[in-house]
Amino acid sequence: MSGQVIFSQLSRKFVDENENTPDQAQQVIYYSLAIGHHLGVIDCLKAALICPLEAWPAWIATLPAEEARRKMEGVTRFGEIVIDHSHVNLLASAFDAALAQQTPTQQSWSRELLRLLQMIQREPAVYLMVRSQND
Template sequence: MNESVVFSVLSRKFIDHNEATPPKAQQVIYYSLAIGHHLGVIDCLSAALTCNLADYRAWIATLADGSEARRKMEGVPRYGEIVIDHSHVTMLARAFDSALAAQTDEQQAWSHAMLGWLAAIQQESAVYIMVRRQYD
């Protein structure tokens, strides 16, 4: 069995409109959106990058040993998935940028993709990345 790692990025959100939902319940959904809760909201994630688990491990091994960024990224093989949100942007961006010089061309391409996603999160805090281990 092969294992891979899939990076999925929030591509859009939509409200699950049910014709049977009374107007007062719809008001609760809209209010929850306004205050940042996800009641009745469906996140649509799009797979943006897939790599072999062994290649993923080699890539994150280029991050500074013992760093918070490396510990965060090691959560994928350890726990099966991680979420990267606005609270991780600065830490991960610095780590991946610093690691570029020690990376292969393929790893650099992945790091540049990661830096692009992190920039998108910086611009819109509702955007996030779900990174999951997948069994093929």
């Protein structure tokens, strides 16, 4: 099994960061971005974390056999998953709990994912697209 699992993060928003924009209008802009694929808005994604495909099952197996593991196993089943604000607490708890039993390499991936989840927590319009890619 050669390839990789790529965590791509929303890297650019089409939002004018004008300080004069009222808060209510800013919320409308963020909402429009959140539903943008229905309106023809294109998201700009950039790779934020890469895991070798052959290492993926062992990394995910360190998670408790609960909802978080099932969510991450979706990459293998469906080829991709989306991680958004609604998944932050679930995944952060599971990956944090798994750190103690992970290898140093798995810990580095988990810590980077935890950092990305914190970014989503701070900015709900940000999300991750996780895709498996075969060579």
